[in-house]
Amino acid sequence: MNLSGYSALTLIERIDFADDLALFRMKPPTSVDFIPGQYATIGLMDDNTGRPLLRPYSLASAPNEDPLEFFIERVDEGKLTPRLWELDTGAEVWMRDKIVGRFVLDESRTxxxxxxxxxxxxxxxxxxxxxxxxxxxxxxxxxxxxxxxxxxxxxxxxxxxxxxxxxxxxxxxxxxxxxxxxxxxxxxxxxxxxxxxxxxxxxxxxxxxxxxxxxxxxxxxxxxxxxxxxxxxxxxxxxxxxxxxxxxxxxxxxx
CATH class of the missing domain: 3.40.50.80 (Nucleotide-binding domain of ferredoxin-NADP reductase (FNR) module)
Known part of the structure; x- marks a missing residue:
């Protein structure tokens, strides 16, 4: 399938804080720019549809910081997060190239x-x-x-x-x-x-x-x-x- 508009991230580290909470660090192929506070849409390939199964997650990393950092809660009945918890280091995670969101700093105020x-x-x-x-x-x-x-x-x-x-x-x-x-x-x-x-x-x-x-x-x-x-x-x-x-x-x- 055509995956233009997506990038493949590499999982390099997962730090567990609880059974259902973890920090994921993923290496992008190139530097990723965005406005702090925005979110990335990431996921794994869905074998049934042949397309990535995606969910939005706020970035904890700063713009152009490598690796990208996500603080994620596992939802046992969810379709994506249980699969994220099964990944080994080096696994591939897909990310939509466009980072979006309006939850950013209001620079008109101190x-x-x-x-x-x-x-x-x-x-x-x-x-x-x-x-x-x-x-x-x-x-x-x-x-x-x-x-x-x-x-x-x-x-x-x-x-x-x-x-x-x-x-x-x-x-x-x-x-x-x-x-x-x-x-x-x-x-x-x-x-x-x-x-x-x-x-x-x-x-x-x-x-x-x-x-x-x-x-x-x-x-x-x-x-x-x-x-x-x-x-x-x-x-x-x-x-x-x-x-x-x-x-x-x-x-x-x-x-």
């Missing part, structure tokens, strides 16, 4: 509040990595201020992004990172923030105190978190056009 559940942190990681590069190269004169709230039931579900973002927050005064877990009783060693993302959002918004007319907010991940967080952000005085969301799945409504 302050950026970013809330995520589990894998929803991926676009924020891309944005942070890209800003660090832009500041180092002189492509950006002044940094945008960022507050990232990253939640999960357990700390291990936050992946390697806790040490990465915590270290970057220590190194860069423009970045604040708050990981939070909603089931702290399952891990006595956890000494960080506790509660769901939407439960701690207002607390950290108040402490950060960004001006509402110069602030954009982003919510990414679980639909319930997004709906609740959007309400909190609206009540905090943020304008509707400054609110951005990326729901990773749509919940089914029972008949």
């Amino acid at each position: 302050f950026h509040v970013m809330a995520a559940t589990v894998t929803g942190v991926a676009p924020y990681v891309s944005i942070v990595r890209d800003q660090i590069r832009a500041l180092k190269t002189g492509a950006l004169d002044e940094p945008f201020r960022m507050l990232i709230l990253h939640g999960a039931s357990h700390s291990w579900e936050l992946g390697t992004y806790v040490p990465e973002l915590a270290t970057l927050a220590d190194e860069h005064p423009w970045l604040d990172y708050v990981p939070t877990v909603s089931r702290p009783w399952d891990e006595s060693e956890w000494d960080g923030e506790t509660g769901r993302v939407e439960d701690v959002l207002r607390k950290h918004m108040d402490a950060w105190a960004p001006p509402a007319d110069d602030t954009a907010a982003y919510t990414c991940g679980h639909p319930k978190m997004i709906d609740k967080a959007q309400g909190i952000l609206t009540r905090a005085g943020l304008e509707e056009e400054s609110l951005h969301e990326e729901k990773y799945f749509v919940e089914r409504v029972s008949a």
Whole structure:
């Protein structure tokens, strides 16, 4: 079949955080440019149709960073992710060449509040990595201020992004990172923030105190978190056009 418009990625590493959560690193044949926060459509060949079976995943890697990095949750009843978990290093994964999405930084504002559940942190990681590069190269004169709230039931579900973002927050005064877990009783060693993302959002918004007319907010991940967080952000005085969301799945409504 004609696979023009697609590229073959090579799986070079998978790091498991839980049975159903993993970081996938894939090497592209050439450098991949995109806007931080956008998503790639990747998948495997479907033997029944002879075409790739594709799903969208936000990129955690920065533009032109090699390898490409994806933080993926396995859906046991899904058609694609169980097959991704079966892949060995060196396996081929197809990617649509066009990277798309509008969940990107609103550069008309200085302050950026970013809330995520589990894998929803991926676009924020891309944005942070890209800003660090832009500041180092002189492509950006002044940094945008960022507050990232990253939640999960357990700390291990936050992946390697806790040490990465915590270290970057220590190194860069423009970045604040708050990981939070909603089931702290399952891990006595956890000494960080506790509660769901939407439960701690207002607390950290108040402490950060960004001006509402110069602030954009982003919510990414679980639909319930997004709906609740959007309400909190609206009540905090943020304008509707400054609110951005990326729901990773749509919940089914029972008949």
